[in-house]
Amino acid sequence: MDRDEARKMKEQLTAFARELAERHGTTATQGSPGGRTHAAAADVVRAPTLALGLVPQGDGEFGIAVRYRLGVPRARSIVRKVSAEIGPGADVRRTGRIRPVSELGPRPPAPTSQADGDTDRRRPLRPGVSIGHVGVTAGTLGAFVTRAVPGDGHLYALSNYHVLAGSPEARPGDVVLQPGPADGGLAPGDRIGELTQVVDLDSAEPSYTDAAIARLDRVPISLDYPVGRVVKTARALGGEIVGKVGRTTAITRGRVTAIELDDVIVGYEDLGALSFDDQIEIESLDDGPFSRGGDSGALVYREDGVAVGLLFAGSESGGRSGKGLTYANPIDQVLDILEVELAREQTHPFG
Template identity: 35%
Template sequence: MRGPTGGQVPDTARQQALSDFLRPQNPMSNVVGFGHGVKWTDGQPTGEEAVLVFVTQKVPESMLPERDVVPRQMDDGTPTDVVAVGHVSAQRQRSQQRIPGQRAQESQQGQAEGSMAEQLAPPLLEEMPGLQQAGPQLLTRKLRPCPSGFSVGNVRITAGTLGSVVYDFLPGATTDPPAPGIGVPGKYYILSNNHVLADSNRAGIGSPIVQPGPFDGGVDPQDRIAILDRFVTIQFAPQIPLERHNNVVDAALGTVSFQDATRDQYFSGPPRAWRRKANVAVGDLVKKTGRTTNLTMGRIIAVDATIDVNYGTAGTARFRDQILTTNISAGGDSGSLVTSFDNVALGLLFAGSSVVTVCNHLENVRSLLRVEISEQLA
């Protein structure tokens, strides 16, 4: 295990958390997941490693049956801390009626609430070296070449966010990551979520992807930017019981012409490198540019979270090995690339609530889709 700013739930505590907090039969009331982090007391981080137990809302112990009370510590002695995360759902733009002739935009959700979110809040933009105050931006318009951070979506959905432009592992490479300069990428892709580019497993390979997304006025074929190439299938309940889920990414690719999209993150520039998940730590500052909330910053709360995510009509999916941050997103931001302040790619945003945002580790996205976002490893 790493120090108090990073690491994973010990195996014994993880197994106990799965069996006690997310038990298949009669699960604990309000519990939606758990992860590794630090314990908080009186609104302050103590630095003491803890198993964070995620609940939709905190309820006084006196109002809970004994079976639903989270123990003060795990059987191996690891302390616990209960964290209210609200109702976590996939964050593509929700279906709403558009006013004819206008681009529709969803108002930003409430800022992170509670003592943990307040204490982990990032500094103001003007206090951050190398960044300037960002005013409201219109990221729902059509643009070619399209920067990352703009509205995009399969013709079957509303709208999400174009995360980045990636390319196949270079042919002939013998290292991971491949050595720079070996071979020529066979294809270029836009990267976003499965539920943005593939409609939660339901879209066919080769189906059109438009920019901006349909909710923002994009229509096929005149606004087509890509076609669906491949995606990682998401397991949903009730079709598959939650305890059997093995979801680690919500990710998909659309084949794009080189000249139609760019690796530049709107306002922030291109990712200069990517980071292995072992080096992503609790407390790290992160940022993203997304279709709805534009440029936002936050801090990492957990780096190996297991959490249940609501996908509406598609069902509920349990994800493991996820990054949780303070709230940096709203509906329509799904697919945003999450980076460090110096543009090192860390994760792919896909879900959240008014309190937290949930992201896939970029290393998992990269390995499962077999694509490269940058030749540099940081």
């Protein structure tokens, strides 16, 4: 199938899966007047974490990605029927519980070479280092961005909502630290800026990005990544070899194994289970996982240095390798919603 045909099939399969979930979920409707609504039926699909997307098959062809959570019998039953409708083009994989990457397991010390992400205090600031809201543990500084606002000459740090804000109680003006609090960033000199803007996350409707920006103080910065300056963006098409620089696992390599994944359910400690649409899935090409706790907010880029995503969530198990899967928001979606662009050399006055 070409991409348009695959998208149409995905839409049809989503409706089919929800119909199946409604049938299998009749016992859950007892005591509910009027039976289950369409929205509630969708919740039944999301409860076992059934996500559908596109998977590249070469020569511009696409199949359907089917992802479901380990250990949920209802999900397996629905997956079998959905897969039968797809036929040979079904790419079925199990996932573990998907959570924001900052909540994935322990945060071991990261390598401390200049080329890697780390937990130390770094001046000049650069992508890949530890960062966090004063009330958060630690995540990763993904990139520097500028706002398309006349007269705004400030530079901003881009990362995740759950890194730069962390909770609905966070407010613009809150202190942002480098390194993050989990890495000892509590001294006065560790302040690098303040929370400026977040993309709200709402459990009542699908989300597309987990993102926020912080306006930087007058601190020295470096725009360099291990692959050079990242100033271009592109839509992930699937199959790309990608990298990231994270606070915990430093430089890792992976492959985009699925795109346009809908109903990716991510469990947040403060916000509960949230559904994300149009997400990118990445599986590690290294001996270890592509990401671990503390890598949230890292920029995901192709081998040629073009950015494709903002890393935000993952599972500790699942995928073909069993090492877990990582999920990223499409970077163009992130930049458009926040109305920012990746910073270029001539736009940062304090570098």
